[in-house]
Amino acid sequence: MQINLTEILQLTGIQKNIPIDIEMETFNIAEQDYLIVEKNPFDLIITNMGDKELQIEGEFTIKLVLICDRCMGETPYEMNVSFIKNVNMNDTEESRVKDLNEMSYISGYTLDVEELIYDEMVIHFPMKVLCKDDCKGICNKCGANLNTTDCGCDTTQIDPRMAKILDIFNNSKEV
Ligand SMILES: [Zn+2]
Ligand SMILES: [Zn+2]
Incomplete structure (x- = not known):
């Protein structure tokens, strides 16, 4: 959704509540697409x-x-996500972009709501994602999901110095 800001800029103190329906169906970050399964309309003020x-x-x-x-x-x-942005429309677009590199959601006098939402989601995207705090992960031998299966692989931690010796041993065996 694009919002024309000209009208709002004409009267100091004016406040506008604009109902927003988020349009995006997937969220793309770091070359990954994530499905959006639920989104609620909200008011942009x-x-x-x-x-x-x-x-x-x-x-x-x-x-x-x-x-x-x-x-x-x-x-x-x-x-x-909750956000408050202060945008100085006196600035040229160039200096706005320079000031805050996230300012791509305003060009000229038009606010691109989807772009603003996207930027906020990037900021709020979790650094680490776990399905549950005690996720057991996958077996590093056979790749089985250890939350649902017990593959029975021997995953005893090997002393790294010992592992090197074993590597040499295994390599010489292959020849
Ligand atoms: Zn997990
Ligand atoms: Zn396994």
């Missing part, structure tokens, strides 16, 4: 603070299907 400064705020919840870092299984994730 834009206030003219005077002197061509706008305050843009909103709050939304969105549910995604992420991938567990340990077991690679799909895991639902709820993202709660």
Whole structure:
């Protein structure tokens, strides 16, 4: 959704509540597409603070299907985002972009709501994703999901110095 800011900029103190329906169906980050399974409409509140400064705020919840870092299984994730942005429309677009490299959601006098939502989701994207705190991960021998199967592989930790000796032993065996 694109919002024209010209009207809001004409009157100091004016506040607009704009109902937003999030359009995106998937969220793309780091060359991965994540399915959005739930999203709720929310109000975007834009206030003219005077002197061509706008305050843009909103709050939304969105549910995604992420991938567990340990077991690679799909895991639902709820993202709660709330933001307040102050944008000085006196600035040229160039200096705005320079000031805040996330400012790509405004070009000229048009606010791109999807771009704003996307930027906020990038900021709120979790550094680490786990399907559960005690996820057992996958077996590093056979790749089985250890949450659902007990593959029975011998995963005894080997002393790294010992492992080197075993490597040499195994390599010489192959020849
Ligand atoms: Zn997991
Ligand atoms: Zn295994």
